[in-house]
Amino acid sequence: MCGFAGFVGDGFGNEAAAALLSAMGSAISHRGPDGNGQLVMAGAGLAHVRLSIVGLADGQQPMTEPSARFTIIFNGEIFNYVELRRDLEARGVVFRTGSDTEVLLQLYVSFGEQCLSRLNGDFAFAIWDARERRLVLARDRMGVRPLFYTQHRGGLYFASEVKALLQVPGIEAALDPFALDQIFTLWAPIAPRTAFKGISELEPGQILIAENGGMTLRSYWSLDYPDQGEHPQRHPAEVEEELRALLTDATRLRMRADVPVGAYLSGGLDSSLITALAAPMAMDRLNTFSVTFDDAEHDESTFQQAVVEALGTRHHSVACGTGDIAADFPDVVRFTERPILRTAPAPLYSLARLVRQSGLKVVLTGEGADEVFAGYDIFREARVRRFCARQPRSKIRPHLFRKLYPYLPGLKQQSPEYLAAFFGTSKDIADDPLFSHRPRFRSTSAAKIFYSDQLRTELRGYDAAEDLASRLPADFRRWHALNQAQYLEARFLLPGYILSSQGDRMAMAHGVEGRFPFLDHRLVEFANKLPPEMKLRGLEEKYILRRVAQGILPATVVNRPKQPYRAPDSRSFFGASEPSYLGETLGAAAVAKGGLFNPMAVSRLLQKCRAQPVSGFRDNAAFVGILSTQLWLRTFL
Structure with a gap:
């Protein structure tokens, strides 16, 4: 996984274009600590920062194919690149490197945009056609890898993170009030809207084409479910066997790398099952990584240890206390690039740091299972x-x-x-x-009671x-009805919050790539066709997945009720470890300057949280949401 940025337009000379690309690449250098490259061409500029995982010695980007017509920059992984390469070689394609980047590039040369249907991967990429002066941007089906874009002064600018776009002269950060209201309602902006006014996000399964001064968008894949009552009826044993085979293969493909691959282990069913499938496939003893908490309400270390002992992994854990969350929170907001309502990303930020300190840069995770198999x-x-x-x-x-x-x-x-x-x-x-x-x-x-009159007027x-x-x-x-609820989670909250604020952004802040076997599109399409009772049987969530896990995992893990991943919220910021930035960002003057919240109401909330830990969802969400918004303003404006 890597990061990239670029532009299409004729507004720069070569020297100015090179300087801009350098600034854009530097802004996202955390995504690619292993190398960087840039290329200025007539009508376009491309920059790339690399996290080397496949083709360590020869996968540098931007990469141009031999005819010099097509050039690619690419973030992510094509997990089935071995099979795709074999097919292309049978068609006479000669490869110069061992990287999946070249496979993707040559696949595009051979099939154009139709190549997307052949990809099994998590990706975002840009391909420049020098002959036709045509740019193609694409994002993976489930929205694992991010890609942002904006039009400015006749040019199109794009990047893996918004902070790279803010390096463009004339592009200034401004908060989109409607995106903020979406966050304070839905937990995330509705793509293509982002927290930054005028900056858009390419949606999952979407392709953007820029040519002749215009821009078009279209979807090449979307989530779909059978009509109610039309789900194919199948025997559970048959479904269990096929699901086990699919999940095993999805894990096998995601173990492909020229570096060691580890696994996150929360102690829940999903990450434990992925760990169990991955352990026999590891180059050496599988490294697993967990977060532990001081308080029993959030800690799952007992279940984590049960899986470690059953599988014999080399385990690493990071203890996350309330002071740790407060210490990391400004960085969390800087990397998420949006206000958030929970502190849950902060422990994952610490966990990714532990992975990198342990010498690894790739981990498997269990995200996606709750959306795909109805676990929430x-x-x-x-x-x-x-x-x-x-x-x-x-x-x-x-x-x-x-x-x-x-x-x-x-x-x-x-x-x-x-x-x-x-x-x-x-x-x-x-x-x-x-x-x-x-x-x-x-x-x-309910947290909107803290809105300022000015914001209420804008949102009227x-x-x-x-x-x-x-x-x-x-x-x-x-x-x-179950499929409808699943769609809302998988299409909006999964890419808008889980895979971004808790996934890509926290991992890539430390140059770590997360891989998600449950989001293999073959498995998603398979699960979407299952009868609802195969997923939610009465009130037993992930019924068929639990059947797959039986005999692979300890019964205590297979049969334990779902416990959602949570972290302490407002109480993380008070007591002996209260950070100085709290007063700086939530003081009456700072809140009034931001113009988004009522200073007196925020002051009362602050006093309430200082006096005693608050347990209600509204006050916790309001406190974290207001604090993260104020930190966002301080960071980007």
Whole structure:
């Protein structure tokens, strides 16, 4: 994995273009500490910083094919490059390097944009056609690797991270208020919108073509599900066998590298299963990496150790205390390049640092399984809410909600009336396309009470949730309710938050590449066609995946209830380790200068958090969201 940046346009002389490319590359040098390169051509400039994983000695970029017509810069990995290379060689293609970059370039030479359907990988790339003066940008199907772009003074500029685009003369950072409202509703901006006004994100499975002064966008792949009632009916044993084979092959492909590959191990089912499949494939004893927490509410070290002992991995762990989260948080915001509502990325930032310090730069992770196999509480919650809407007098309603969240002790003290009101079982319309996510959106939106009058005026009449609903595909209403909820998670929150703020950005801050076997597109397409009960059986999440894990993992791991990855939020910033930047960013003067939040309301929230740890979601999300926004303003404006 690497980073790249570039432009298309005639507004620069060679010297100015070279200086700009150097500045853009330097801004993202953390993504590629192993080398860099740049190329100025008529009408275009390309820059690249390299993290060498495949083709260590001969994969330098930008790379131009022998005819000098096509030049590529590429971030990510093509996992099936060995098979693709073999096919191309059979067609007479002669290779000069052992890198997957050259395979991708030659594949494009042979098949053009149709090459995308042949790729199994996590990637973003730019290919410049010097003869036609045509630029092609593309991003992988699930949105693992980032790619941003903007049009400015007649040119098109693009990069792996926004901070490279801010090196372009005349491009100034400005916060998009609608993106901020989307974050304070949905947890992430709705692509192509980003936190930066005027800067867009290429969407997952999308291709951009720039030529003749114009720009076009189209999708080459999208998530799809069968119509409700049309899922092929299959025997669980048959599905289990095929799923095991697919997941094993997805893991095998992602173990391909010319450097050692390790694995993140949270102690949950997903990362443990990937670790178990990867361990026999490792060059040597597999290195595993975990985060531990001081408090039992968040710590999963008991389960981590059970897997380590069962598999015999060489284990490394980093202890994450509240002071550690506060110390790293400004860097977390700088690398995420957007406000965030949770501190969860901070421990992963520390974990990636540990990986790099241990001499590794590639890790497998379990992300994607919850979206693909319905592992999140929100899927079970929606099922219970639908039951309660159909059975409004059922006495088991509050017991079902408490069963959903055994790790939230405060829920046990809530009345049935409170639970019904919070989860919205009586007022929600069953055919609401956002039915599954309305409680989350409501609870997150409660933090908007801290908005300033100025921001409220700018947002008057805007509804982020309805904006999201307007972007759903035409087939959405024909899908099963579970598939609808899965789509919302996999299409929006997965690339917009999980794979960015907690994935690519935290890992690449330390020059570490994360790989995601559960997001192999073959496995995603396979899982999307499964009957819903194969994924959510009653209230048992990831049913078929648990069957695959039986006999591979300890029973304590296979059968443990889902515990979402969380980290301490507001309490991470108070006490003996309170950072000085807290007063600098949340003081009345700083908040007033930012113009986004009410200084008096923020001051009261700050006093409340200092006085005692807050446990409510609204106050925690509001505190972290306001703090990260203020840090964003300080970092980028």
